[in-house]
Structures are given as structure tokens and as C-alpha cells.
Amino acid sequence: MPSVAVLGASGYAGAIAARLLYRHPTFDLLHVTARAEAGQRLDDVHPRTRVPMILERPDAVGDVDAAIVAYPHRISAPVVAALREQGTRVVDLSADFRLTDRAIYEDYYGSHQAPEHFGEGVYGLTEHHRAEIRDADLVANPGCYPTAALLALVPFIDVLSEVVIDAKSGVSGAGREANATTHFVSADENVTPYQVSGHRHTPEIEQQLGGKTVTFVPHLVPLAQGELVSAYVTPSHPLSEDEAWERLDDAYATEPFVELRRDPPGVLDVRDSNFCRISASVDPRTGRLLLFSAIDNLWKGAASQAVQNLNAMYGRDEREGLL
Amino acid sequence: MPSVAVLGASGYAGAIAARLLYRHPTFDLLHVTARAEAGQRLDDVHPRTRVPMILERPDAVGDVDAAIVAYPHRISAPVVAALREQGTRVVDLSADFRLTDRAIYEDYYGSHQAPEHFGEGVYGLTEHHRAEIRDADLVANPGCYPTAALLALVPFIDVLSEVVIDAKSGVSGAGREANATTHFVSADENVTPYQVSGHRHTPEIEQQLGGKTVTFVPHLVPLAQGELVSAYVTPSHPLSEDEAWERLDDAYATEPFVELRRDPPGVLDVRDSNFCRISASVDPRTGRLLLFSAIDNLWKGAASQAVQNLNAMYGRDEREGLL
Amino acid sequence: MPSVAVLGASGYAGAIAARLLYRHPTFDLLHVTARAEAGQRLDDVHPRTRVPMILERPDAVGDVDAAIVAYPHRISAPVVAALREQGTRVVDLSADFRLTDRAIYEDYYGSHQAPEHFGEGVYGLTEHHRAEIRDADLVANPGCYPTAALLALVPFIDVLSEVVIDAKSGVSGAGREANATTHFVSADENVTPYQVSGHRHTPEIEQQLGGKTVTFVPHLVPLAQGELVSAYVTPSHPLSEDEAWERLDDAYATEPFVELRRDPPGVLDVRDSNFCRISASVDPRTGRLLLFSAIDNLWKGAASQAVQNLNAMYGRDEREGLL
């Protein structure tokens, strides 16, 4: 039974990763860590996990076979590096190992904190990188927006002419830090675009779309968990709705966690789950392809996709511990 | 003092129109009507109006100088026709007199119920049709989505090449009818695209943009009132951000109800008000113009814009009763 | 493997019962039924169940070993009667078999629709009726408010002098019917007391408290699932806070689904779970005992408690399928 740890288990995504691994039939969760909240029980900090383990200091994690690292970007890199150097396989939830072009990384995130390992991550969008993930020792779990956007767009990668991505995310996407943005009174009954040019997930999406330039604008909506991507694509040649569905069927008919539905998805349909629900239509008047993709930003957009990747890395059924 | 009536005052928008006119310094609110709820007091049905008037049957409305009609499309047309025939000036909140092409109207709404008056409405987007509104006897108040979308797009009408409009609306936009969509448990913690092709506001937007074809997709978000339009425009020739702001300034610098702000607007900023808040930026990587426009769908998107139009029709300061 | 059915699986509680039994290691879910929505797939009506079974007409349910019946009161009784007569063991979510005094039942609910079976139900508050539930063929699953209230109050049953119960419930407690109360725009940003005297759960609570008369007032709060009971008790003799906790510990220390915590519980702590979280304190100035009890009204207050009872009826670990 492979031993695992979750580093950064006091954050939203880390706590869910711990909750899933604590009950997982294959993995043995040995450690959960936190920085500020070390010493507390995880289920006191996050009752819904019902994981009665003590949050340890990060350096208390000894040899484990695998780890999910749920630290912020730049803080994650050296932690991941140390784990890799002791032979631990890692799924990293940060952006530190997702990009292949270091200049772009440093443009968006600042200097990389473990440059000797830069570029070592296999991009962990399970449905599209399964083969490499199986053999990987370092999986760079995708960002939440890229997960939803790419699952919708990748089947059309060869016909993307113009791409506009309008995304809506619940407030947990802004993290556990209390600030003016995450205050209930600011977010409640509100919808706001934010980081309208240059959100950090843009280069990640573009890299996975073969360098295709896209416009990506996220919006904050008043709910806790959930993310909807509405993608507006001008195809490079006319595409019928049937052809669009054929491409989606080809890509996902046998995927356990992608649900194709004619009706546009609501984020509530996939709440607290590893599912991504996708719908497509073609606007007959403009020929534009409309793609809608819903995930739970903390699950398929972070923690549960990390577990799906761990399952793949250890040759398990990807659904283990996730249904 | 011109006498006025609000027909359909038991709906969300009608109730707000009555609330505004009841306290208006220029108009004398004589009648409020409802069909199913006739006989009840308006402030029992809608406490926040604090209008202690009895809802009358529609046929109880005698001669009034002006009326705001807040009925659903197709039910509105004959009521408006009757009012017009007795000489009452009308602001109609329905879609029945907004379109100029009857075939398009009937395609989206079915047969028109007062065809002899079709096309008589002056389009009531106050900021752009002020001169005609002043002289009009029948003002077709814009739909909520067109209001937000057009205020953002009209200043760029000559340079619109590709236009994608992604809109988010609170649940009051779906009306007061209780159904599966408006049930709290369905809408809460959810975001859903709806009517993704062929929403009825599309032809209205296109008509006002000189026939420009657009993609328009509305989404339901979990809040009561508020609407955000995010418009993604490929300009027909490169446009700098400065030029974009110059156009907005030219259009709106002296407008009492349009607020231009560098930061993208949140719908909460304009809640319960007649303001529309607009922001623009140009995505330097793609050259796309990004426009964000926030209104309260029941106020500037319906009731308070109707009052703004009444003010204009009677030569009053447009701000009367609205600040 | 006992075969089971869920009747009324298109309601909120029935859908969750089906979701739990579909994945349950011991039971074999053979049928899910609905009246209006028969013929549809359960996961089309309630996506989050991910139960790909067709909703059948109620009369399609043949011999099954056990059934959870999730029909409204009065409609449930004859359905339960028919199941019992064919030997099926039943957990009934309605109020039809909870009360022992038929006059009281008929006072609150109208004439009983299967009077020959009146009073046959064993009250299904698992923690306090476990022994009888194990042998029962008809378990009357408690109402949501009684579940939360009784788990807090029963340990003090011998010292209750004055009892005031102020309860707060999410909107799912009002059921799936779309009406003025459940409309998003009515419930959002609102808190309202309702049925302030004579709510139907009052006699059920009183019966389980040995006939003690209580004041019970429910309130609607703007959230989907969750219920908090705040109980204010004047004890018949002075009670120290230590003694209060001792009684709770005695009652629940070994219970798998009752969590005792010093900090007052939030309903979010128990969302989507079978847990009940309870806290107690004694107001030193008045000597009043303050009890706070949080559950998910659809889970421990309905569906998951029904499964807990099924587990008990079949001699299984009560936690099976619920963690």
C-alpha cells in the first residue's frame, strides 16, 4: 500500500485531497501538513473532511511514496524539489511545474524557486496526458480554469481560429485568505470580472492549445465552489453541430469523468465531484462554436483530479476513491 | 401634474415603477393594476415598495396622461393599443414595440397582437434616442440585456467586426413565476447558460447595432437583481485603449446615469439604481476590445429606465425621482 | 443481498436515498419510482445522484425485501400499507406512522389513509430506538426538525421544565414544489419565521419527549440544505455545564454519527452527511441550558438516516454506505 502525504492540507484544495486519500482503498495517508495551523486537527480546521489527523509541520514528512503538494506557486517549487530528491512521487497543485517556457513562467509568477527542476512536470490533465502521467514522478496538476477550458477545447485544437473564454468561478477559487474580495458582503449578490487581461491561467491554456492565442476573462460569482467556462470559438472552417458532437464523443465517450450533455451544464451538477460536464452547440447565424464546461474548481479543478492522477500513476482504476 | 398609471404593477419591474412614481415630484400616480392579484394592496404583495395603493383590474384605468405598461410580450400589445387610442402616452416594458421588422418579431414572439400599431414605438434607450423620446407617444423600453449591451457597444458601432456577448443575470430576470428554474434550490450555488442560441434579445441588440450579427449567450447567476454584460469585440481596425476610452468619454461624459470606471464593474455597484457602469480594455495580445457593463436588470434594465424615459417625454430633468 | 426500492425518488430526499443505496455494499437497488417524472432517468432529474436508473411508475415495484418510501404524508400511508402487506420491510419518510395518537395525527394532517396500520411504525431516531428498529418491519423515519431537536433534548428528558425551540432550515426543507416561498427572489437575502404556531413537527417532538409541551418555531434561511436547532431549556433543577456535557457524553460518546463540540455548530459542518453536531452551554445569569444541534435536513433529517435505519434493520454496521 503506497504511503502518501498531503502538504498544505489546511487550504481548501489540500483539505479535500486529504479527505479523499484518508478513505482511499489503495493509498495510506501518513501525513497532512500545514504551516500556520500545524498542531491543530484537520477536522477542527475543516470539519467536513472528517479526517482526525494532526496537521504537522511540513518538515515532519519523512519518506513517503507519494505526495500531493497544495502550496501556493513559488512556495511549492522548493518543497517539490526536496520531495523529488528523496524519491517521492509528486502531484503538485501549484503552477510551478506546468509551464515549459521559463521566461513565460517568470513573466507571470516571478523567479522560479527550484530552477533545476523547471519543466520536469508532466501536465496532469488526465484525459489528455494519461500515458505520460502513468510513468511520471512529477505531475503538474492543471489550474482550475485550464481544466475546464481545455477539456472543452482540446477536441477542437486543429480548428481553433478565434477563441474567447469567459469563465465564472465561485469564491473558493480566490483561496482561503480573508480580504476585501472574499468578504461575504463584497461577493454576495455580486458578479465581477477580474484580472481581465493577463490572468495567470492564460499562458497555461495557450501552451496546451499548441500556442494558440486566446482571450481569457474570469469572473467572480456568488457561490462557494464551482466553475463554468463558456468558450466562443470561430472555427477555421465551417463546423456542423453534428461534427462538434462527434469530436466530443470521440474524445470522451469512454472517459469516466467527462459527461457530455445536450443541455448546457450548471456548476451545481458537478459540485463536490470529479466530473466535468460539457455541452456544445453551433450558432447557426454566425457559425461560432459554443462550448460550455462545468467543474468543481476544488475537485476536478484541483484536489480530486490530483487523486485521479495518483490513481493513474499507480496503475489503479482512475475512479478509485472518487465515486 | 400629469396623471400616470402602472399596469402590471404586481410583477417585479412594475412594482418598482410604481414605487418610483408614487414618490415622484412631477407625476401623480393614480392607478396600479394587476390581473391575478387585483384587490390586494401593492405593499402587501411587494412590501419594499411601500405603496399603499390597491391593485385594480386593468380595465379600471380610465383616462390618464401617461402609463407604464409592465405586461409580458403579446399580452402587452392590445393593452398599449387601447391606451394609445384614448390618447395616453405609453412606456411599454414588453418587446412588442421594440422591433421594426415584423417578420423577425413574429419569428421570436409569435403573431403580434396589435399589428396596426406595430413599429410605432420609439426605442427607449434614453442615452441614444433622447431626441425622439421627447416627442414620442409610445416608447418601447429596451430589454435588460440590450440596455447593458448597447450602452457598451453603441460607441463602437462603426468598428464592430466580431461581437460575442456573454451576459450574466440574477434570477429576477426570469420573472416572478415559480418554476424549476427559479426554485431556490436549483438556482442557489449554480451558474447555468440558458437559451444559448436564439435568445429573444438577440434581434433587438442587432437591430440597434445596425444589423450587425452578434453571438449572445445569457447565463443565470445566483443573485436576485443585477446583470453584467461582458462583450468581446474584434474591431474592424486596430483600436488603442486610449481610443476606446475616448469614444466612451465622448458618448457618456455628461450622461447622468452612465459611469465610466477603469476597474471592471460589479453588479452590486449599481444595485437598486438607474446607473449603468461601464469599463473597457484592449487585450494587447489579441487586440480584442473587452467591454464590461453592469446594470440592475429591474431598474436601468426595466423600471427606472421607464421613469427616465417618462421624465424625458415630459421635458423634466431625467434624474427626477431617480436619485 | 437484500433487494431494495426507493419510492418517490424524484423528491430531494428520495433522490439522496437512491444515490446512497445505489452505491451501498449490502443492498441491491432494484427500483426507483416517481409519479410525474416516471420514464425519465434519475440522473437527468437529479444529476448529482449519478444514478443512471429509469424512474418507474410506483406500481412497477414488485417484491423487494425493503423499501424507502419518500412520499408526502397521507399519500404515503396506503403505499406503505401495500408494501407491508406483501411482506416488504419499510422505512417511511412521511409523518404517517410517526405518531401514536391518531386524534393528534388527524388534527395536524387530516384523516389517515391506512388506518388499519396506524401506529405500527417504530420511531426511527436511530440513536434512541436502535433495539426496536433492528426488529422492525416498519420504521417511521423522524422529521428533520424532530431529528435535530430530539438528539439535543432527549439526554435531558427528565429535567425539562420550559422548552423553547427556535429552528432554522434551508429551502430544500420546503420541498421541490416551486411556489412563492421557494422562489429564489423571495428566499434569497431573507429570513422568515413560518407556521409560528402549530407546525406539524411539534406533536412529534412532544411525543418523543414524553408529552412535554414545547414551543417550536421554524424559520426559513437562505441556503439550500442544512438545519440548526437552538433549544432554550429552563431545567427543573439547576444544572451545571459540566453536568450537561456529562449527559451528552453518556448519550453519545460511542455514537458514530453524533459529534459533540464545545464550539457551537454551523450547518455547513454537517452538509451532505449523516452527522449531527451538538453543543451545550449553560447561561450563568439565568441558569438556562442552551443546546445547539446541526444536521443536513435532507441527510440525517431524512435520506441518510433512513439508510442508517436500514443498516440497523439488516444487522449491518450503521455506517455502511454513509461515510
Next chain:
Amino acid sequence: MPSVAVLGASGYAGAIAARLLYRHPTFDLLHVTARAEAGQRLDDVHPRTRVPMILERPDAVGDVDAAIVAYPHRISAPVVAALREQGTRVVDLSADFRLTDRAIYEDYYGSHQAPEHFGEGVYGLTEHHRAEIRDADLVANPGCYPTAALLALVPFIDVLSEVVIDAKSGVSGAGREANATTHFVSADENVTPYQVSGHRHTPEIEQQLGGKTVTFVPHLVPLAQGELVSAYVTPSHPLSEDEAWERLDDAYATEPFVELRRDPPGVLDVRDSNFCRISASVDPRTGRLLLFSAIDNLWKGAASQAVQNLNAMYGRDEREGLL
């Protein structure tokens, strides 16, 4: 035209006070102040105020006739003292001048920061202290919970035997500070009791009830503004429902801001207004008097009641600027 200032206008209540006074027909708003946000425009910090004034440093406020002070307790006292010493009439929103027993004040709040002025405040529950308020130079505006609770309870002050107050407040009641409690993800879909014994509003309520000891428990509910008090009273002698309504009618029939309604009030009925809506019933089974009282915690519970008091202090119609 009396000149006024609002000190602490960057907080929720201060901003609303400024918004009301900026449009008030009688007062001339000369200054708005803030500490951390001095230098910004108020309508940038709080767009909905639409007050285009610069927030000044507190010490920039010179001689004004009157001031509303919206600082936290203990910080308020010396500011109020300084204003009083220069002859400015003050409505203070903090708790610093509400209590008459200094030992109790210091027990709940710590040492008083302007002890020479302790006890100088006239308690500003307008409906019950109107005469003294008219002549007062220092009005201690009531806390939000006391406002709602006392308006319901004072008419029964002579018959209160046992009093339990269960209150529910929106998140703005916790202030503008971003912390774990006010984070959207903590408050959304949650209901939590807090400060279950010893909330600071308890002694204030008790003082105004002639020293009657009460149990008061506040709860946080997921909405921005609004407060409901549910009071459970055992009367000292049997009270009929008719008698209860008679007492309420006697107290409030001519009050402009108290609405008596048979149906229990929802907080949404009084949102963004100075109204308090009250309902009463008598539980026939226990004889308990049930009182429900709804206000907007930031309006009648703070800012608009302060303006109502200013109106009274200057001999104006109390409704001025508030309808």
C-alpha cells in the same frame, strides 16, 4: 442649514449615514472621514453611496453643528468627547455612551476612554426616547440587536417574566474586517450561533428593560444586511393575542417607521430602509408570547436611525431624508 459630518464613513454604517445626509434636505454634509482610507473618494470605496466626497483625516473636521460618529467602541469615546467639547451635537453609533452602569460597561468593553463623559448619552431608540432626544446633545444610537429586540419587547415591559431572544443577523453585522468569519466560503450556506453567552448587546437590552435578565443568542445567517429577532416571552400573567396586539397598537399605531403586520416579517421586507416590522402571536398551548421583529441592521439598526435621531434633535419631521 445645520452643518454635519460623518466620522468613520468608510465603515458600512458610516457610509450609509453619509449617503443619507448627502441628499438630506435639512443638513449640509461638510465632511466625511476615515482613518485607513483617508484620501480616497467615498464613492470609490462604497460605490452605492454615490457620494463624491473625499474621505478626510478625522482631525480635518472643524466646527460642525452636528456629527454622526461611526467608530468602534472605545475608539469612539475620545472622538465624541472632543466633538462635545467644541459644542458639536453628536449621534454616536458605538456602545460607549449607551450604558448607565460603568462597571457593566467595563466588564463588557474594557476601560472607558472618556470617563468624564460616561453616562451623558441619551439612549437613541427614537420611538421610546423621543422627548429626551429632542433636547440631547449626545445621543447614543442603539445597537442593532437592541433596536429590533426592544421595539418588540418594550410594549410588554411590565409583564415580562421569562425572556429568550434568538436573533439572526446578516454578515454586515460582523463589520467590514475580512476574517475567517466574514469569508464568503465560511458564511455562505451556513448558519452559526456565536457569542452564545455574554454577547455585548445583552446588558444594553437589559438596561432598557428595567434590569430584566434575558437570554440573548445571536446567529450568523448567509445574507448581507438584515436582522430578525424572535423573542419568546413567558408573561407574568396570561395575555391574550388581542391584548398583545392592543399593546403594540398603542405603542406604534402612529409611528412612521414601525409596521405591525399579522404575518411574521421577513428581513427582506425592510431591507435598505428605516422600517422595523413587528408581528406577535400567543402560543395557545403554552401561553408564551412570540414576538418577531425585523430590521435592516445597517439602517434602522445603525445609520438611518442615527439620521432619524438627528431629525428629532433639530425639530424636523423624523421621516426627512428617509423615505
